[in-house]
Amino acid sequence: xxxxxxxxxxxxxxxxxxxxxxxxxxxxxxxxxxxxxxxxxxxxxxxxxxxxxxxxxxxxxxxxxxxxxxxxxxxxxxxxxxxxxxxxxxxxxxxxxxxxxxxxxxxxxxxxxxxxxxxxxxxxxxxxxxxxxxxxxxxxxxxxxxxxxxxxxxxxxxxxxxxxxxxxxxxxxxxxxxxxxxxxxxxxxxxxxxxxxxxxxxxxxxxxxxxxxxxxxxxxxxxxxxxxxxxxxxxxx
Amino acid sequence: xxxxxxxxxxxxxxxxxxxxxxxxxxxxxxxxxxxxxxxxxxxxxxxxxxxxxxxxxxxxxxxxxxxxxxxxxxxxxxxxxxxxxxxxxxxxxxxxxxxxxxxxxxxxxxxxxxxxxxxxxxxxxxxxxxxxxxxxxxxxxxxxxxxxxxxxxxxxxxxxxxxxxxxxxxxxxxxxxxxxxxxxxxxxxxxxxxxxxxxxxxxxxxxxxxxxxxxxxxxxxxxxxxxxxxxxxxxxxxxxxxxxxxxxxxxxxxxxxxxxxxxxxxxxxxxxxxxxxxxxxxxxxxxxxxxxxxxxxxxxxxxxxxxxxxxxxxxxxxxxxxxxxxxxxxxxxxxxxxxxxxxxxxxxxxxxxxxxxxxxxxxxxxxxxxxxxxxxxxxxxxxxxxxxxxxxxxxxxxxxxxxxxxxxxxxxxxxxxxxxxxxxxxxxxxxxxxxxxxxxxxxxxxxxxxxxxxxxxxxxxxxxxxxxxxxxxxxxxxxxxxxxxxxxxxx
Numbered sequence: 153x154x155x156x157x158x159x160x161x162x163x164x165x166x167x168x169x170x171x172x173x174x175x176x177x178x179x180x181x182x183x184x185x186x187x188x189x190x191x192x193x194x195x196x197x198x199x200x201x202x203x204x205x206x207x208x209x210x211x212x213x214x215x216x217x218x219x220x221x222x223x224x225x226x227x228x229x230x231x232x233x234x235x236x237x238x239x240x241x242x243x244x245x246x247x248x249x250x251x252x253x254x255x256x257x258x259x260x261x262x263x264x265x266x267x268x269x270x271x272x273x274x275x276x277x278x279x280x281x282x283x284x285x286x287x288x289x290x291x292x293x294x295x296x297x298x299x300x301x302x303x304x305x306x307x308x309x310x311x312x313x314x315x316x317x318x319x320x321x322x323x324x325x326x327x328x329x330x331x332x333x334x335x336x337x338x339x340x341x342x343x344x345x346x347x348x349x350x351x352x353x354x355x356x357x358x359x360x361x362x363x364x365x366x367x368x369x370x371x372x373x374x375x376x377x378x379x380x381x382x383x384x385x386x387x388x389x
Numbered sequence: 390x391x392x393x394x395x396x397x398x399x400x401x402x403x404x405x406x407x408x409x410x411x412x413x414x415x416x417x418x419x420x421x422x423x424x425x426x427x428x429x430x431x432x433x434x435x436x437x438x439x440x441x442x443x444x445x446x447x448x449x450x451x452x453x454x455x456x457x458x459x460x461x462x463x464x465x466x467x468x469x470x471x472x473x474x475x476x477x478x479x480x481x482x483x484x485x486x487x488x489x490x491x492x493x494x495x496x497x498x499x500x501x502x503x504x505x506x507x508x509x510x511x512x513x514x515x516x517x518x519x520x521x522x523x524x525x526x527x528x529x530x531x532x533x534x535x536x537x538x539x540x541x542x543x544x545x546x547x548x549x550x551x552x553x554x555x556x557x558x559x560x561x562x563x564x565x566x567x568x569x570x571x572x573x574x575x576x577x578x579x580x581x582x583x584x585x586x587x588x589x590x591x592x593x594x595x596x597x598x599x600x601x602x603x604x605x606x607x608x609x610x611x612x613x614x615x616x617x618x619x620x621x622x623x624x625x626x627x628x629x630x631x632x633x634x635x636x637x638x639x640x641x642x643x644x645x646x647x648x649x650x651x652x653x654x655x656x657x658x659x660x661x662x663x664x665x666x667x668x669x670x671x672x673x674x675x676x677x678x679x680x681x682x683x684x685x686x687x688x689x690x691x692x693x694x695x696x697x698x699x700x701x702x703x704x705x706x707x708x709x710x711x712x713x714x715x716x717x718x719x720x721x722x723x724x725x726x727x728x729x730x731x732x733x734x735x736x737x738x739x740x741x742x743x744x745x746x747x748x749x750x751x752x753x754x755x756x757x758x759x760x761x762x763x764x765x766x767x768x769x770x771x772x773x774x775x776x777x778x779x780x781x782x783x784x785x786x787x788x789x790x791x792x793x794x795x796x797x798x799x800x801x802x803x804x805x806x807x808x809x810x811x812x813x814x815x816x817x818x819x820x821x822x823x824x825x826x827x828x829x830x831x832x833x834x835x836x837x838x839x840x841x842x843x844x845x846x847x848x849x850x851x852x853x854x855x856x857x858x859x860x861x862x863x864x865x866x867x868x869x870x871x872x873x874x875x876x877x878x879x880x
Contacts, residue, residue, distance in 0.1 A: 168667035176674040210659065236662050240722065240764055257662055258669035258702055260695075261677060329724075346725045349758050353727065364729055364752050371730040373763040374722065 161185045161202035163193035176261035190214035208234045224250035230271035240374030253325045270324025285320040288383040292320040312355045319379035328376040391437035394421030399444045414445045415470045422474045426481030434478030442471045508627040536560050536597040556583050556599050580604040654712050669698045710840045719847035721762035728791045728798050731763050735770040745783040753792035759869045761848040769841035773802045773865040781806025801866040808856040808863050
């Protein structure tokens with residue numbers, strides 16, 4: 153990243169989870185702060201200005217959602233949620249109240265690191281204004297509004313480009329259906345997720361090697377879509 | 390008796406002085422009349438009145454010892470006495486009737502009270518039935534029989550009892566449903582009237598009571614019918630009370646079960662998954678350490694840990710799904726989803742389980758969107774994939790396909806495995822069903838297919854399993870409701 157070391161704040165009441173998170177982050181050059189409850193976590197976020205917050209939802213004093221809301225009232229720091237529930241509604245709610253992404257326990261360190269780095273990248277992107285987003289073989293020039301796949305420029309319709317633009321701005325991070333619908337369509341079409349599904353299909357046909365088995369523009373079922381920062385090979389992490 | 394009374398009065402008056410007796414005559418002869426009226430009724434009292442008039446004339450009015458009367462004034466007096474006697478005998482006897490009726494009512498009320506006390510002590514329907522039988526036949530001295538309502542809607546005749554065949558036949562033709570009207574039926578040989586009335590609470594008919602009302606005038610029949618109706622009214626109230634109690638008991642048990650399941654759910658998802666998360670996470674960190682990456686043995690051990698944790702997590706996920714199903718049923722969160730996404734996600738999630746097989750995927754062109762809870766369908770399809778991998782040999786092909794067919798979208802998994810027999814097919818949908826053939830050789834909980842089929846049904850779809858026979862592989866398919874119109878297709 154841009155700074156020499158990024159500071160990550162872990163807010164989780166389970167010491168064993170914190171232990172491996174610390175090891176994993178330190179191994180990748182982060183410096184780690186820990187908090188075992190919401191009060192300590194909010195305090196640490198205020199006084200130590202971390203670059204990234206990893207927030208568990210099950211905290212002894214406050215629910216993670218409230219911590220997130222408290223944090224968001226004054227800070228833009230990227231937040232990744234650790235959740236045990238595979239409940240799509242809750243994921244969407246958390247994303248809407250300002251979480252950058254989530255991972256569902258049990259998760260692998262690589263998955264969390266990828267999310268964290270994507271969130272950090274997005275956070276610093278707004279500061280540096282680098283207009284080119286790379287996602288595997290795909291590159292999107294957000295200023296020039298051009299898209300190329302394996303260095304060959306491809307043509308997209310206005311709506312297809314709009315969709316890709318939003319996803320590219322959040323590259324590596326999930327974007328909810330609601331947000332996509334809101335930013336691409338207007339009026340009563342906003343509520344129609346079918347339009348979005350069709351548009352995604354069309355875009356995939358232009359950017360994916362095999363549109364039936366997308367590896368760049370992936371579906372987060374019940375939540376939204378994600379533009380992968382790089383192609384993953386084989387097994388999930 | 391009334392004549393004896395009149396005689397007694399006459400004798401008493403004869404003992405007195407004639408002049409004094411003459412003054413007392415009209416009053417004295419009223420005594421036997423009143424006595425007769427209050428004790429024995431209107432006819433003895435009338436007899437006493439006439440006898441008293443005659444005796445007064447014969448013994449005390451001049452000429453004595455003859456029924457003739459000299460003085461017309463006395464004749465009028467005597468007639469007046471007769472009228473007064475008749476009227477008062479009538480009044481007195483009516484008083485007596487009413488007292489008797491009152492006493493009878495009191496007795497009935499007493500009996501009813503006894504009966505309702507017995508009812509209050511009833512805690513089951515069968516207690517109640519025996520109380521009714523007991524009361525009707527013993528306390529009221531009436532023949533009664535109770536026909537218990539059976540589950541098939543008919544009434545079971547009582548084992549013993551002397552119910553005439555006419556009544557039996559009528560009951561046999563009746564069907565147990567709420568609001569069966571009361572009926573009366575006449576048993577021709579004995580001229581007895583039988584009342585048939587349903588005993589029911591709000592929810593169900595528990596049986597029929599047949600009561601012999603006896604024979605007699607319309608009023609008698611009506612009053613007896615009224616009595617029986619009152620009793621049955623009491624019975625209905627008691628039945629309702631029993632129903633309420635049972636419902637409360639059910640609700641309490643249900644709540645307990647619910648709490649237990651919630652606790653189980655909470656424990657599973659937190660207490661079991663948290664350590665798993667720590668193990669999985671730690672293993673993944675270990676795996677990325679240069680030290681481990683350089684050492685093949687260590688690397689393979691770490692991988693084994695990750696794999697086992699993934700299996701364990703899958704198993705816990707199954708249990709969670711199962712408790713979720715049992716706890717509250719499933720309420721799918723419907724949205725329009727691309728069936729390709731669902732299939733891809735399911736395959737990706739099971740990638741490791743499927744790694745020993747060749748997975749061929751075929752999607753039809755122009756697959757419509759489906760209106761389902763994609764999470765639930767993904768889970769269901771994943772279960773089918775897992776079963777296919779479990780029951781077919783390593784290296785064989787698992788063919789996955791999605792196609793549209795008559796307005797529905799079919800997701801199918803075909804394997805080249807052991808197949809299923811028709812017998813097994815019948816039992817597939819049952820929870821925890823595991824075929825005898827595989828119990829020893831292939832691990833599993835038998836929850837998978839049950840979870841899959843319940844999830845699919847909750848989404849308005851159907852699940853099907855077919856096989857050409859033992860050893861010829863099996864095809865599992867999920868049919869999902871597609872769009873009704875094509876309107877969505879033109880954007």
